[in-house]
Amino acid sequence: MLIVMHHSATAAQIDRVEKSVRAMGLRPEPIPGSLRTAIGVLGNQGYVDDSTIRDLPGVREVIHVSKPYKLVSRDFHPQATIVKVGAVDIGDNCPPVIMAGPCSIENEEQMRAAAVGVKAAGAHLLRGGAFKPRTGPHSFQGLGIEGLKLLRQAGDSVGMPVITEVMRIEQLDAVCANADMLQIGARNMQNFDLLKEVGKLRHPVLLKRGMSATIEEFLAAAEYIVAEGNDQVVLCERGIRTFERATRNTLDLSVATLVRELSHLPIIVDPSHATGVRSLVPVMSKAALVAGAHGLMIEVHPDPATALCDGAQSLTIEGFTELMEQLRSLSAVL
Numbered sequence: 216m217l218i219v220m221h222h223s224a225t226a227a228q229i230d231r232v233e234k235s236v237r238a239m240g241l242r243p244e245p246i247p248g249s250l251r252t253a254i255g256v257l258g259n260q261g262y263v264d265d266s267t268i269r270d271l272p273g274v275r276e277v278i279h280v281s282k283p284y285k286l287v288s289r290d291f292h293p294q295a296t297i298v299k300v301g302a303v304d305i306g307d308n309c310p311p312v313i314m315a316g317p318c319s320i321e322n323e324e325q326m327r328a329a330a331v332g333v334k335a336a337g338a339h340l341l342r343g344g345a346f347k348p349r350t351g352p353h354s355f356q357g358l359g360i361e362g363l364k365l366l367r368q369a370g371d372s373v374g375m376p377v378i379t380e381v382m383r384i385e386q387l388d389a390v391c392a393n394a395d396m397l398q399i400g401a402r403n404m405q406n407f408d409l410l411k412e413v414g415k416l417r418h419p420v421l422l423k424r425g426m427s428a429t430i431e432e433f434l435a436a437a438e439y440i441v442a443e444g445n446d447q448v449v450l451c452e453r454g455i456r457t458f459e460r461a462t463r464n465t466l467d468l469s470v471a472t473l474v475r476e477l478s479h480l481p482i483i484v485d486p487s488h489a490t491g492v493r494s495l496v497p498v499m500s501k502a503a504l505v506a507g508a509h510g511l512m513i514e515v516h517p518d519p520a521t522a523l524c525d526g527a528q529s530l531t532i533e534g535f536t537e538l539m540e541q542l543r544s545l546s547a548v549l
Contacts, residue, residue, distance in 0.1 A: 216256040216263050217278040217290055224252060228273030235268055246291055255291040257442075283431065284438040284478075287448070292479045298447045300396045300419050301376035303339045305449055305509055306481040311546055312510030314378055314421075314483070315535060316342035317517075319524040320362035323369075328517040330369035332532030336539040340396065341366070341375040342512060344524070346382045363393040370395075378421060384412050391418055401425050401453055401488075404436050414443025421512075423451045423485070430470060434478055450474060450482040451512060452503075454489030463491025463528070466499055471506040483510040487528045493519070496530060497538045501545055513538070 218232060229245070229252055236243040236256055241263070244255035256263065265277045278290070285291050295307035305312045315338040316329050330341050345362030358365070363379065370377035376395035381387055382403060390397060396419045403409055404425035413420055420440055424433045433450065440448050452471060454464025466489035474482045484503035486496045500511050516522045516529040530538065 216259065216265065217280055218254040218256065218268060219275045219278065220252045220254065220273050221275045224273030224275075228271070229254070232268065232271055232274060235271060239263070239267070244286070244291065246293075253291075255285055257285060282434075284434040286441040286446075287434050287437045287478045287480055289477060289479055294479060296446055296448075296479045296481065298419050298449050298481055300340060300378070303376060305483070307475075307509070309509065311504055311508070311542065312340065312483065313338045313539070313542070314340040314342045314510065314512040315515045317344075317522065317524075318487075318514050318529065319344045319522070320358055320365050321523050323365050325517055326365045326369040327372065329515060329532070330373045330375065332517065333515050333535060334373040334375055336532070336536040337543070338375070338515075338535075338539070339510075341370045341373070341377045342398075342514075343369070343377070343379055345379050345390075346386060360389055363389060367393040381409070381413070384409055387412060387416070391416065395419070396421055396449075399423060404428055404433070407436075407439055410436060410439035411443055414440040414445045416445060417447070418445075419447040419449065420445065421449045421451050421483075423453050424455070424470070426454070426456045426464060428455070430473060430477070433470075434474070437478070437480060446480075448480050449509070450478070450480055451485055452482065452489070452508075453485040453512075462489070462495070464489050466490060468499075468502060468506040471503060471508040475507050481509040482507075483512055484508040485512040487512070487514040487525070487530075491525075491528045493528055493530060493534075496528065497534075497541065500538060500542065504542065504545060504549060511542075 233243040241258040246253040269277045297306040315333040320343040343366045378396040380398040381390040398421045401423045457465040486499035514529040515535045519526040519529040
């Protein structure tokens with residue numbers, strides 16, 4: 216439920232409404248605006264009888280919000296959220312943010328070369344996987360804690376903030392100690408215990424859409440994080456599972472446009488995982504920015520032919536450098 220106050224509502228009237236909401240066993244969430252204050256009502260499990268609220272002095276209207284997500288909704292939070300990762304801003308009216316690097320951290324030489332290459336090309340965040348959730352148990356699972364240290368060293372050496380995936384609650388301390396941004400992967404989008412723990416932190420979070428998740432489920436997952444107090448969340452479209460087998464997944468670019476209407480949280484696109492085909496990554500990257508994405512996550516490897524994970528979808532450093540030149544030209548037009 217959303218309670219919209221008159222623009223002339225006094226502080227005492229707003230306070231009375233908040234007390235009335237608490238008396239119903241619910242939690243009021245004031246949403247100050249330039250013209251008037253709104254009060255979001257959280258904690259209800261179903262329809263709320265608004266009879267004790269709608270006639271209170273200062274109340275303009277009461278809107279029943281049936282969405283399972285509220286705090287991430289534009290209804291509750293009309294102003295766009297800017298997520299800060301170090302000195303990098305992600306969100307409306309900010310330049311597109313590019314996160315780039317290898318799928319998996321393999322060794323110091325590979326990570327260093329990737330960091331130097333993507334930094335020189337103009338990337339803003341360095342990505343790399345230390346803990347890898349793989350489809351099969353015999354595939355390379357990542358270097359773990361040692362990989363985190365290599366990622367941190369590489370990022371520091373070129374002056375870039377770093378992002379990496381966390382898979383379990385017990386990994387949080389180690390990942391937070393080494394990464395500037397936490398990634399929740401597609402397979403963990405509905406790992407609600409992990410989402411709640413991440414929500415208690417102040418680290419910015421990249422939440423990837425599950426491979427079979429609806430947009431409503433995607434935003435509801437983000438709600439778990441924001442409800443715990445952490446609103447520094449960036450959403451990421453990385454393709455969904457359909458009947459199509461020509462690409463790794465089916466890239467749903469409509470999400471970039473629709474989420475900007477539904478939510479105040481920034482959204483980026485991962486064309487590498489979405490397509491799984493190196494030749495498709497550049498054009499899908501440009502299409503994502505045209506569709507309204509606030510940035511991109513792109514896999515880049517110094518030598519994709521020898522990559523231990525996802526080499527077929529990874530750009531070479533030369534290919535990434537060329538793409539970045541094209542994206543700068545496109546951004547100027549947009």
